Amino acid sequence: xxxLIDKLYENNSLTKDELLFLLNxxxxxxxxxxQHKATxxxxxxxxxKVFMRGLIEFxxxxxxxxxxxxxxxxxxxxxxxxxxxEQILECCQIGHDLGYKTxxxxxxxxxxxxxxxxxxxxxxxxxxxxxxxxxxxxGEKTYESYKKxxxxxxxxxxxxxxxxxxxLYETLHPDMSYENRIRCLxxxxxxxxxxxxxxxxxxxxxxxxxxxxDLLYLKELEPEMVGIGPFISQKDTPLSNEKSGxxxxxxxxxxxxxxxxxxxxxPATTALGSIDKKGRELGLKSGANVVMPNLSPTNVRDxxxxxxxxxxxxxxxxxxxxxxxxxxxxxxxxxxMSRGDHTDYxx
Numbered sequence: 215x216x217x218l219i220d221k222l223y224e225n226n227s228l229t230k231d232e233l234l235f236l237l238n239x240x241x242x243x244x245x246x247x248x249q250h251k252a253t254x255x256x257x258x259x260x261x262x263k264v265f266m267r268g269l270i271e272f273x274x275x276x277x278x279x280x281x282x283x284x285x286x287x288x289x290x291x292x293x294x295x296x297x298x299x300e301q302i303l304e305c306c307q308i309g310h311d312l313g314y315k316t317x318x319x320x321x322x323x324x325x326x327x328x329x330x331x332x333x334x335x336x337x338x339x340x341x342x343x344x345x346x347x348x349x350x351x352x353g354e355k356t357y358e359s360y361k362k363x364x365x366x367x368x369x370x371x372x373x374x375x376x377x378x379x380x381x382l383y384e385t386l387h388p389d390m391s392y393e394n395r396i397r398c399l400x401x402x403x404x405x406x407x408x409x410x411x412x413x414x415x416x417x418x419x420x421x422x423x424x425x426x427x428d429l430l431y432l433k434e435l436e437p438e439m440v441g442i443g444p445f446i447s448q449k450d451t452p453l454s455n456e457k458s459g460x461x462x463x464x465x466x467x468x469x470x471x472x473x474x475x476x477x478x479x480x481p482a483t484t485a486l487g488s489i490d491k492k493g494r495e496l497g498l499k500s501g502a503n504v505v506m507p508n509l510s511p512t513n514v515r516d517x518x519x520x521x522x523x524x525x526x527x528x529x530x531x532x533x534x535x536x537x538x539x540x541x542x543x544x545x546x547x548x549x550x551m552s553r554g555d556h557t558d559y560x561x
Contacts, residue, residue: 237466376413
């Protein structure tokens with residue numbers, strides 16, 4: 215097993231059979247060694263820096279009906295909200311005052327936010343804070359829409375592929391197509407975005423073979439960012455009684471991703487911190503180098519309920535920033551408040 219991990223460390227690639235062997239047979243000592251090599255790799259490219267992104271969850275309206283998601287359109291129990299342009303800009307100002315240089319604008323696929331509204335928002339934020347980076351996470355769009363956002367000044371786009379199994383993808387996403395999801399990611403790459411893909415860990419019916427396929431797909435796509443986190447059930451969805459994923463498996467996969475894509479920007483996600491109270495620290499020790507504290511107004515945070523048990527819903531932005539900074543330092547890393555671009559990125 216050590217030889218296999220060394221091969222992954224040196225070559226940044228393994229075959230599907232080798233990935234499966236690693237996932238199926240790793241003992242605790244192997245996992246410790248894997249995480250050690252992942253940490254070594256992230257230090258080679260990013261030192262001990264952990265980049266901070268300010269997350270703004272601006273709408274929980276969604277036209278999609280993904281069966282695991284608490285803001286799915288069929289969930290009549292969801293308390294819906296939309297932030298106005300002025301409220302979003304207020305979140306940006308709070309972030310600016312706290313030192314953030316990246317804003318992550320995340321929402322459901324909400325038809326209210328037309329291309330024109332998103333373009334206007336991007337241009338306003340960029341003209342107000344020209345040194346900042348803007349990341350969008352607003353779902354599947356046409357090539358033309360993505361191009362408008364990029365031309366307006368958006369730098370990054372997060373669109374998790376969720377799973378590279380067509381069958382599993384289409385089971386989880388009614389009226390959506392696996393091929394269209396992949397088309398969106400390819401379009402984003404062509405346009406020039408720093409692209410974020412990723413998948414959930416521990417979905418009902420998901421296997422280690424699925425994880426191996428996800429890892430190989432990420433290696434092929436070569437995204438600048440990869441977001442993975444445990445599946446966590448949500449009480450008002452068809453998967454409410456399903457067992458959630460684990461921090462343990464998420465961290466193993468984080469380490470493998472760091473070794474497959476040495477320069478990748480890899481978040482220790484809120485979901486990881488929600489499934490385990492030390493989850494984000496475990497993620498950082500497994501190769502992650504990004505965290506995304508919440509800048510959304512506290513009166514809407516618990517309404518952006520993708521899953522149950524989400525942490526930090528009542529914390530003010532300054533408290534979030536200070537709390538996460540303390541957690542980062544506690545495991546031997548340092549906070550970096552720069553834009554934190556991928557090392558190969560030039561726009």
